[in-house]
Amino acid sequence: MGPFTxxxxxxxxxxxxxxxxxxNVPNEMMAExxxxxxxxxxxxxxxxxxxxxxxxxxxxxxxxxxxxxxDGWRKVVKAVHDKGGFIFLQLxxxxxxxxxxxxxxxVDPVAPSAIQAEGDAYAQTGPVAFGMPRALELAEIxxxxxxxxxxxxxxxxxxxxxxxxxxxxxxxxxxxxxxxTNKRTDAYxxxxxxxxxxLLEITHAAISVWGQGRVGVRLSPxxxxxxxxxxxxxxxxxxxxxxxxxxGLAYLHVVEPRVKGNETIDEDAEPVAVQYLRTLFKGPMIAxxxxxxxxxxxxxxxxxADMVAFGRAFIANPDLPRRLRDDLPLNAYDRDTFYxxxxxxxxxxxxxxxxxxxx
Numbered sequence: 001m002g003p004f005t006x007x008x009x010x011x012x013x014x015x016x017x018x019x020x021x022x023x024n025v026p027n028e029m030m031a032e033x034x035x036x037x038x039x040x041x042x043x044x045x046x047x048x049x050x051x052x053x054x055x056x057x058x059x060x061x062x063x064x065x066x067x068x069x070x071d072g073w074r075k076v077v078k079a080v081h082d083k084g085g086f087i088f089l090q091l092x093x094x095x096x097x098x099x100x101x102x103x104x105x106x107v108d109p110v111a112p113s114a115i116q117a118e119g120d121a122y123a124q125t126g127p128v129a130f131g132m133p134r135a136l137e138l139a140e141i142x143x144x145x146x147x148x149x150x151x152x153x154x155x156x157x158x159x160x161x162x163x164x165x166x167x168x169x170x171x172x173x174x175x176x177x178x179x180x181t182n183k184r185t186d187a188y189x190x191x192x193x194x195x196x197x198x199l200l201e202i203t204h205a206a207i208s209v210w211g212q213g214r215v216g217v218r219l220s221p222x223x224x225x226x227x228x229x230x231x232x233x234x235x236x237x238x239x240x241x242x243x244x245x246x247x248g249l250a251y252l253h254v255v256e257p258r259v260k261g262n263e264t265i266d267e268d269a270e271p272v273a274v275q276y277l278r279t280l281f282k283g284p285m286i287a288x289x290x291x292x293x294x295x296x297x298x299x300x301x302x303x304x305a306d307m308v309a310f311g312r313a314f315i316a317n318p319d320l321p322r323r324l325r326d327d328l329p330l331n332a333y334d335r336d337t338f339y340x341x342x343x344x345x346x347x348x349x350x351x352x353x354x355x356x357x358x359x
Contacts, residue, residue: 001284002213002250004086004161006307007041009300010321013288013309014045014090014164014218018060018122018340024050026062026072032347034087035079036318042085045216045253045309046076048092048166051151052144054110055172056102057094057130058122060340064089064151064158073158081159088162088216088250089155091148091206095172096133096181097226099123109133110140112176112198113183118227122339130226138186141198144172149205152215162214162250165203169255170226173199174219177236180229192239200243212248216286220255222273234276241280252281253309256289275304293324319351328352 021027034044049064050056056063063069073089080087096111101123103109111133120127136144148165155163167173175181176198182189188197199217206215221237230236244252254274274287287299288309296308314320316333323330337345 001043001306002162004043004250005041006043006086008039008321008325009307010039010042010324011286011288011307011309012037012042012044012314012320013311014047014166015311015315016047016058016061016339017346018058019342019346020060020062021072023066023068024056024061024063025066025068026076028075029343029347030062030072031075031079034076035083036347037314037320038080038083038085038087039319039321040084042321043307044080044085044087045164046073046087046089046160048090048171049151050092050094052093052147053104054107055093055147057098057109057171058339059102059124060122061092064091064154065147070154070158073155073160077159086161088164089158089160090164090166090218091151091155091202092166093144093147093172094121095175097121097130097170098133099128099131101125101128110136111172111181112136112188113181115181115183117170117181119225135184138188141188145198145201145205148202149209152206152209156209162210162216163206164216164218164253165199165206166218167199168218168220168253169223170220170228173202174228177240178228178230178233179236180227180231192236195236196240196243199240203244203247203249207247213250215247215249216251216253217244217249218253218255219277221277222257223255237277238280241277245281245283249283251284251286251307252277253286253288254305256287256291273304274299275302278304293327296324315345316349318349322352 098109099121100106117130285305286307287305316331
C-alpha cells in the first residue's frame with residue numbers, strides 16, 4: 001500500500017468516539033485507546049477529524065487546525081508507532097450535518113446548496129436536529145479546500161503516516177458529489193465533472209503535501225445516511241473512481257451496501273459496491289460495512305478488495321486481528337458508550353484471556 005507493507009489485511013475503521021479534551025485536543029486516554037488496538041504492520045485509520053472550527057457536527061471530536069491539537073495527536077501517533085503500526089488521519093468537514101450550536105458564533109452550517117438534512121448533530125447539550133445550511137458562495141470554496149491542505153500539513157507535522165479524505169456518509173464532499181444535495185449551477189454543480197470537482201480538489205491538495213501513496217479516499221456510494229441520494233450513483237461514483245485511479249492513492253476505501261434488519265437500501269437504485277468500483281480503480285482497496293470473519297474472507301477470496309475495515313468489532317476487541325486469525329470469540333460491544341464519556345466502553349474492553357493491556 002504505497003510505501004507500506006501490511007502484515008495482515010485487518011484495518012481499524014475511522015470511528016467517531018468524542019473523547020477529546022477541551023479545545024478538541026487529543027489526550028492520553030485516546031493515545032491509550034489507539035495503542036491498545038495497534039498490531040505490528042497493521043493499519044489504523046484514526047477517527048474523523050475536522051480541518052476547521054466550522055467543520056464540526058459532533059462535540060468532543062478532535063480537530064486538526066491548532067498547534068495544541070497537533071501536539072495531542074503526536075501522543076496518539078507515538079503510541080501506534082511504538083508498537084509497529086501505521087496510522088492515517090481522516091480529514092473531515094461535516095458541511096450541513098451540523099447545527100449553529102456547533103459553529104463559531106452560532107452561524108448556520110454550510111453546504112453546496114441550502115437543503116436541510118434529516119438526522120441529529122451532537123452538541124454539548126446532547127442531540128440536536130441538523131440545522132438549515134446556507135449555500136456556500138463560489139468565492140468561499142477555495143478557502144475550504146485550503147483548510148483541507150492545512151489539515152494535511154498539520155497531520156504530517158503530528159507524525160501520521162498519511163491522511164484519508166472523508167468523502168463518505170453525507171458529509172461535505174459527498175454533499176457536493178450527489179445531485180440530491182447539490183443543486184448548484186456554477187462550476188461545482190450540474191454535471192458530475194463539476195460535482196466531483198470539490199472532492200478532487202481537496203484530494204489534490206492533500207497529495208500536494210504528502211505525495212502519492214500516502215493519501216486515501218473514503219466513499220459510501222450506497223449510503224442514504226443524512227438523507228443522501230443521487231439520480232445515477234453508478235455513473236457518479238464510477239466517474240469518481242476513474243478520476244481517483246489516476247492520482248496514485250494509497251487506497252480507495254469503500255463503505256459497502258448494508259441491509260438493516262428486514263429493510264434494504266433504496267430498491268430503485270442498484271447498490272454501488274466495491275466489486276463494481278474494483279473494475280475502475282486499480283490501486284489498493286479497503287471494504288467496510290458490517291463484515292465478520294467469514295464474509296471478510298469471502299470478499300478477499302473473490303479479489304473484490306485487498307483489506308477489510310472493521311468498526312464496532314474493533315471498539316470491543318482491541319486485539320481483533322488476533323481473534324480473527326485464531327477464530328476466537330469476540331467481546332460484545334456496548335452501543336451506549338460509543339459516543340462521548342470516559343474510559344468505560346473505550347479503553348476497558350478485555351483482550352484474549354481477560355486482561356486489559358495498557359498501550
